[in-house]
Amino acid sequence: QLQLLESGPGLVKPSETLSLTCTVSGDSIDRSNYYWGWIRQPPGKGLEWIGSIFYSGDAYYNSSLNSQVTISVDTSKNQYSLKLNFVTAADTAVYYCARHSGPSLTIPFDYWGQGILVTVSS
C-alpha cells in the first residue's frame, strides 16, 4: 500500500525558508511512472497546488509561486522535498504531498499524505 508522509518544522520565522520532505513508502519513486506534487491549504480555506516533480527531476510550479518555490527529488532516499523562500504569514497552511495517478501533470492526485501544519510566525 502506497503511503506518503510529510515531515519538517511546524514553525518558521517570517522571511526564512520553509523546508518540507515527503517520504514515499510502498513504491519506488525512480521505478514508478508518476509525478509527485505538493498542495497547501491555509486554515479554513481551499486547496492550492504548489508544484510537482518527476523522478528525473523535471519540476513544474504554480506560476503565482514560481519565484519562491523549489521542489527536488532524492531517489536514493525515496523522498522529494519542498523549499519555499521568504515566507510570510500568508504561507501558513497545512502542506500535503500527493501523487499524480500517472506520468503527467494533467492527471489528478490519487494518494495523499496526512498533511503537516506549518505556521509562519516570529
Added chain:
Amino acid sequence: AIRITQSPSSLSASTGDRVTITCRASQSITTYLAWYQQQPGKAPKLLIYSASTLQSGVPSRFSGSGSGTEFTLTISRLQSEDFATYYCQQYYSYPWLDFGGGTKVEIK
C-alpha cells in the same frame, strides 16, 4: 489562467437527500476535471476523475457529469459519512492546476 468557480459554497441537507454541486470553468477543459471529498482534519480523497469516472472503491451513489465548462457532482442519497467539503480540480492546463473554492455539505 483558467478560473474555476464552484457553487454553492455551502449547503444543508438531510440524510437520504439528493445533492448537486456545480463547477464552472472560464474556458473549455474538455473532461479534465476531478472531484475530491475532504473530511475535517483529513487529506482530500479522490472521488471522480475525467469528469465522470468513479475512482476505485468510491460508492456508486456518487456520480459526475459534464464537459467543456460546466460540471456537476451528484450524491444520489446522502449518507452520514458524506457530510464533508467537496472540491473540484481542473487539470487541463498547467501550471495552473486549480481547485474550486469548495462546497461544505452540512447536516440540516
